[in-house]
Amino acid sequence: MSRNVPDWPPVDVEPVPVHPKAPQAGTKLGPHYSECFGCGDEVPTGLRLQSTMGDEHTVHSQFTVTAAHQGAPGLAHGGLLAAAFDEALGATVGYQLRKPAVTGRLETDFLRPVPVGSTLFIVGKLDGMAGRKVYVSANGHLDAEDGPIALRARALFVIVAVEHFTTHGDKDAIAKLSASSQKRPDLNP
Numbered sequence: 001m002s003r004n005v006p007d008w009p010p011v012d013v014e015p016v017p018v019h020p021k022a023p024q025a026g027t028k029l030g031p032h033y034s035e036c037f038g039c040g041d042e043v044p045t046g047l048r049l050q051s052t053m054g055d056e057h058t059v060h061s062q063f064t065v066t067a068a069h070q071g072a073p074g075l076a077h078g079g080l081l082a083a084a085f086d087e088a089l090g091a092t093v094g095y096q097l098r099k100p101a102v103t104g105r106l107e108t109d110f111l112r113p114v115p116v117g118s119t120l121f122i123v124g125k126l127d128g129m130a131g132r133k134v135y136v137s138a139n140g141h142l143d144a145e146d147g148p149i150a151l152r153a154r155a156l157f158v159i160v161a162v163e164h165f166t167t168h169g170d171k172d173a174i175a176k177l178s179a180s181s182q183k184r185p186d187l188n189p
């Protein structure tokens, strides 16, 4: 079946300047915030994505589908898979730039069913920047790094000031994030 994929990135972009203190390739990244639904280690029903820094603007993430993630019997829920990609793409942006950014737009192509018990190997890649706009894409391989691609996603993240989180979210957001980063020296600016 043919699928029309729009031009990507959709605007002229500059290469993304990777932060000089971005973690080295091969570094295991751990949760950026212990209460994060996507990666937190204190969220029993969370996705618990595990990410590792890759080469050349990439971050590699793994997500194992459990019975708690079902939509149809025995298969992962599509919205939840999109959430896993949001996290993997956000980690790709956040760890390479070391700047706060939020998802502005996320589009996902679902190419194959993803059964309970399978693991998605997600490779996120920075595609370019235009001002505060960061374009990033990812492929999700089923059950092996070179497994068949089950999902593809493209996203626009927008760089924001840290006040975004205190104004719109929890007034103690910065304290909570810095408490998490105490355990994670690699997250300190």
Ligand SMILES: CCCCCCCC/C=C\CCCCCCCC(=O)SCCNC(=O)CCNC(=O)[C@H](O)C(C)(C)COP(=O)(O)OP(=O)(O)OC[C@H]1O[C@@H](n2cnc3c(N)ncnc32)[C@H](O)[C@@H]1OP(=O)(O)O
Pocket (backbone or CB within 6 Å): 032, 038, 086, 087, 088, 089, 090, 091, 092, 094, 095, 098, 099, 100, 101, 102, 103, 104, 105, 131, 132, 133, 156, 158, 160, 187, 188, 189
């Ligand atoms: C020291 C720090 C170190 C940190 C790093 C540590 C490592 C961290 C690792 C990992 C972390 C990440 C892991 C988490 C992953 C999950 C992420 C989420 O779930 S985020 C929650 C969901 N997203 C929202 O809640 C956003 C809600 N939306 C907004 O707040 C605003 O709409 C926002 C900020 C996106 C934009 O608002 P405006 O007022 O700031 O700016 P405007 O001018 O509207 O947009 C800026 C540009 O972006 C374009 N834009 C915005 N949204 C667009 C869209 N949907 N489609 C196309 N373009 C869009 C606009 O057209 C504009 O473009 P033009 O500059 O004019 O060319």
